[in-house]
Amino acid sequence: xxxxxxxxxxxxxxxxxxxxxxxxxxxxxxxxxxxxxxxxxxxxxxxx
Amino acid sequence: xxxxxxxxxxxxxxxxxxxxxxxxxxxxxxxxxxxxxxxxxxxxxxxxxxxxxxxxxxxxxxxxxxxxxxxxxxxxxxxxxxxxxxxxxxxxxxxxxxxxxxxxxxxxxxxxxxxxxxxxxxxxxxxxxxxxxxxxxxxxxxxxxxxxxxxxxxxxxxxxxxxxxxxxxxxxxxxxxxxxxxxxxxxxxxxxxxxxxxxxxxxxxxxxxxxxxxxxxxxxxxxxxxxxxxxxxxxxxxxxxxxxxxxxxxxxxxxxxxxxxxxxxxxxxxxxxxxxxxxxxxxxxxxxxxxxxxxxxxxxxxxxxxxxxxxxxxxxxxxxxxxxxxxxxxxxxxxxxxxxxxxxxxxxxxxxxxxxxxxxxxxxxxxxxxxxxxxxxxxxxxxxxxxxxxxxxxxxxxxxxxxxxxxxxxxxxxxxxxxxxxxxxxxxxxxxxxxxxxxxxxxxxxxxxxxxxxxxxxxxxxxxxxxxxxxxxxxxxxxxxxxxxxx
Numbered sequence: 080x081x082x083x084x085x086x087x088x089x090x091x092x093x094x095x096x097x098x099x100x101x102x103x104x105x106x107x108x109x110x111x112x113x114x115x116x117x118x119x120x121x122x123x124x125x126x127x
Numbered sequence: 128x129x130x131x132x133x134x135x136x137x138x139x140x141x142x143x144x145x146x147x148x149x150x151x152x153x154x155x156x157x158x159x160x161x162x163x164x165x166x167x168x169x170x171x172x173x174x175x176x177x178x179x180x181x182x183x184x185x186x187x188x189x190x191x192x193x194x195x196x197x198x199x200x201x202x203x204x205x206x207x208x209x210x211x212x213x214x215x216x217x218x219x220x221x222x223x224x225x226x227x228x229x230x231x232x233x234x235x236x237x238x239x240x241x242x243x244x245x246x247x248x249x250x251x252x253x254x255x256x257x258x259x260x261x262x263x264x265x266x267x268x269x270x271x272x273x274x275x276x277x278x279x280x281x282x283x284x285x286x287x288x289x290x291x292x293x294x295x296x297x298x299x300x301x302x303x304x305x306x307x308x309x310x311x312x313x314x315x316x317x318x319x320x321x322x323x324x325x326x327x328x329x330x331x332x333x334x335x336x337x338x339x340x341x342x343x344x345x346x347x348x349x350x351x352x353x354x355x356x357x358x359x360x361x362x363x364x365x366x367x368x369x370x371x372x373x374x375x376x377x378x379x380x381x382x383x384x385x386x387x388x389x390x391x392x393x394x395x396x397x398x399x400x401x402x403x404x405x406x407x408x409x410x411x412x413x414x415x416x417x418x419x420x421x422x423x424x425x426x427x428x429x430x431x432x433x434x435x436x437x438x439x440x441x442x443x444x445x446x447x448x449x450x451x452x453x454x455x456x457x458x459x460x461x462x463x464x465x466x467x468x469x470x471x472x473x474x475x476x477x478x479x480x481x482x483x484x485x486x487x488x489x490x491x492x493x494x495x496x497x498x499x500x501x502x503x504x505x506x507x508x509x510x511x512x513x514x515x516x517x518x519x520x521x522x523x524x525x526x527x528x529x530x531x532x533x534x535x536x537x538x539x540x541x542x543x544x545x546x547x548x549x550x551x552x553x554x555x556x557x558x559x560x561x562x563x564x565x566x567x568x569x570x571x572x573x574x575x576x577x578x579x580x581x582x583x584x585x586x587x588x589x590x591x592x593x594x595x596x597x598x599x600x601x602x603x604x605x606x607x608x609x610x611x612x613x614x
Contacts, residue, residue, distance in 0.1 A: 080333035085196070085343040092199050096395050099206050100388075106210075107388050111381040 129432040130272060137309075137440050138286055141447070144301045148294020155478035158295035159226035159459050160376040165300060170377040171389030173303035176448035177369055178205065178390070179310065179397055181263035184442040187398070189418025191405035195339065195347030202398045204357050206391045208364040213387045216366070217374050219530035219595045221383070224375055227456070228368040228522065229464040235529040237591040238537040239468060244544055246464035248521055249368055250489065253457035256514040258493035260450045265497075267442050270423035277498060283443065284450075288490040291451045292458075292483045296376055299451045306444030307393060313441025314400035320430050321407035334410045342409070359564035363515025366522040369456040458486030513555065513565065520547035520569025524577045532581075533592050539581030547573030 082090050152158050165173075190198050225231050229249070233242035261280045268279020290298045325331035332343075341347040348356075364370075377383050408421040411429050415421060422442060426435040462485030467473075473481065524543045528535035551569030554560065558568065 080329050080336060082328075082332070085332055085336070088196050088200075088345060089343055092196070092202075093399075095203065096206070096399075099203070100391050100395065103206065103210055103391055104388055106214075107384045111384055114381055 130436045133433065133436040133440060134272075134443075137443075140305065141286065141302050142290055144305065145290025145294040145298040147301065148290070148296075148298030151297055152295050152479060154475035155463070155482060156226065157297065158479045158482045159455070159463065160224075160372060161296040161300055163224055163376060163378070165373075165377045165382070165386075167377070167382045167385035167389060169300050169304050170373055170382065171386030172307040172393065173300040173448075173452070174209075174370055174373050174386065175390045175393035175397070176303040176307040176310070176445070177373075177452040178364075178394060178449075179307075179445050180449035181260060181267070181442055181446035183397065183401055184422045184445050185263055185266070185419050188401050188405045188408070188421050191402050192409055192415070192418035192421045195342035195344070196402065196406075197345050197348040197353060199398070199402050200353055201357050201360055202395065204360040204364060205394045208361050209387045209390055212365055212370070212374075213384055216371070216526060216530055217383055218380060220371065220526070221374050221380070223594055226372070226375060227459045227464055228366075228371050228526070229460060231371075231529070232525060232540060235591060235595060236525070236535075236537040236540040237588060238541065241525075241537060241541050241544070242464055243468060244541060245522070245525075246460035248517070248544065248548060249460040250457055250465075252514055252517045252521075253453045253460075254489060254493045254496070256453055257450055257457070257490070258497045259514075260446050260453075261494050261497050263446050264443065264450075267423070267439055267446065270427060270439065280494060280497060283446065284490060284494045287447050287450045287454065288487060291454045291490070292486040295479070295482065296455060299455050300373075300376065302451060303448045306448040307397075309437070309444045310397055310441045311393065311400065313437045313444075314397065314404060316434055317425070317430055317438045318400060318403055318407075320434060321404060321411070321425070324429060325407055325410045331407060331410055335406050338409065338413055342406070355562075355564060355567075359516060359519075359566045362519030362523060362566045362570050365519065366526040367515075367518045368522065369452045371526070372456060372459075454486055454490050457489040458482060461485035461489055513551075516551050516555075516564060516566035516569060517548065519566045520551040520573055522547075523570060524573040528577050528581075530595060533596055534581055534586060535577060536581040536584045536587050538584040539577045539579075542580045543573040543577035546576040 082093070151162075156162055187198075220231060223231070223234055225234065227246075229242040229245040232245050233239055261284055262276075264283030265276035265278075265280035268274050268282060269276045272279075274282075290302060322328055322331060325334060335342050345353075373386075374383055377386055404425060405418075405421060408415075408425045408429075412421070412424050415424060423439070426438040426442075429435075430438060459482065462481045463478075466481055466485065467478070521544050524547065525535075525540040528543075529540070547569045549569075550572035551565045554563070554565040554568045558565065
């Protein structure tokens with residue numbers, strides 16, 4: 080019996096968790112890139 | 128002999144990290160938030176380790192053992208909750224660097240009363256939570272060494288208390304990192320052994336399916352129950368004080384975002400490994416009287432001494448990482464948010480000393496309560512669940528409203544916290560907790576009271592709101608960078 084034979088409750092768990100993680104990583108990279116671009120002009124960033 | 132060698136080595140390294148914390152802690156900001164300079168790996172691992180208590184290895188694995196894989200879907204709560212925290216709460220929450228959640232509430236709601244009420248609720252709730260973890264520590268020691276449960280409770284508490292009180296947040300986060308890695312490695316190395324004894328993954332799945340046909344269906348845990356449980360976990364996960372304070376401890380917003388990515392990966396990995404172990408235990412030991420015995424039985428009877436001990440050290444790590452974090456937050460509440468309000472002018476050295484004394488007090492009280500009979504007969508997971516309910520019902524609304532709604536007032540926040548507390552406890556005592564988790568009525572009461580009371584009281588002064596809401600176009604990532612003050 081493979082993971083896929085076990086049904087959506089099992090393989091769906093893996094697929095959705097991986098998809099959610101990838102979605103978060105894409106969002107994170109996008110936000111951090113924006114911050115980096117803005118930060119270059121922000122004097123506040125010089126404080127640390 | 129192997130067990131003692133592994134455990135003593137673990138304790139020595141842990142205490143050495145406590146000593147490292149002692150060396151680098153110079154003031155109260157160092158003690159409470161590690162100087163606000165944590166990187167994403169240590170910060171993220173610390174959040175993940177704090178999230179995963181001994182409930183994962185004792186309670187969660189027990190539920191998985193009993194009801195099957197459908198329960199695994201509860202885990203989705205955590206990435207969603209953490210994403211919400213980092214996207215919605217963290218940017219404004221961290222604009223002023225504080226050292227505790229009550230500290231934030233005082234500044235945002237211009238009220239020392241709000242701060243002290245929050246600190247008192249944290250103290251009481253955390254003492255109950257620590258007592259549950261202390262019981263788990265005693266059970267683990269009993270399973271591993273055959274020592275009495277009471278001796279185990281005292282031993283575990285003494286070690287955690289030592290490194291937390293000595294090294295503060297630095298010791299807590301670096302031990303969290305170590306313990307998180309042990310949790311993942313301990314569970315990971317056990318899996319090949321378990322699969323070997325069950326004939327491989329496919330064979331194990333088939334054996335589990337034939338032994339308990341609902342394991343891989345939605346019948347083990349009905350979707351309605353799953354949704355209710357997920358809602359309760361979600362509400363309890365978003366605004367936990369011991370997690371929010373780590374945002375203050377991390378360098379800046381990009382670091383926090385990277386840390387949360389690490390959290391999402393670690394939480395998914397650790398839960399999945401534990402779920403697979405639960406299925407293996409179901410095959411190897413199908414007749415356990417309670418699922419809570421699954422992990423200790425697996426470690427002691429199915430694995431070689433070294434791997435079994437490593438797995439139990441992983442369980443101990445889960446407990447210790449959570450206890451040290453809640454100990455420090457409870458100690459902060461007592462020392463910084465209650466005593467600090469009564470005696471505001473103290474030297475940095477004295478603040479650290481008071482922080483250590485507060486941590487020792489909140490560590491000893493729950494242990495004494497457990498040893499004198501408090502909590503006897505209560506399931507660990509039950510206490511953990513009530514703790515989450517209280518955190519969600521009391522703090523979620525004031526925190527989220529504090530960063531999203533300018534109109535949220537001091538009076539609204541105070542009444543929301545008290546209403547959430549009363550609603551949760553009342554539902555636990557007199558409501559139908561099988562149908563609705565106590566966090567739901569508590570959260571609803573808190574939300575309604577926050578909105579109603581805020582609208583009927585004077586708007587907050589600009590001096591309280593502007594630091595969190597001013598200039599919406601400005602750089603979020605500069606938030607933590609800007610404010611080194613305010614602790």
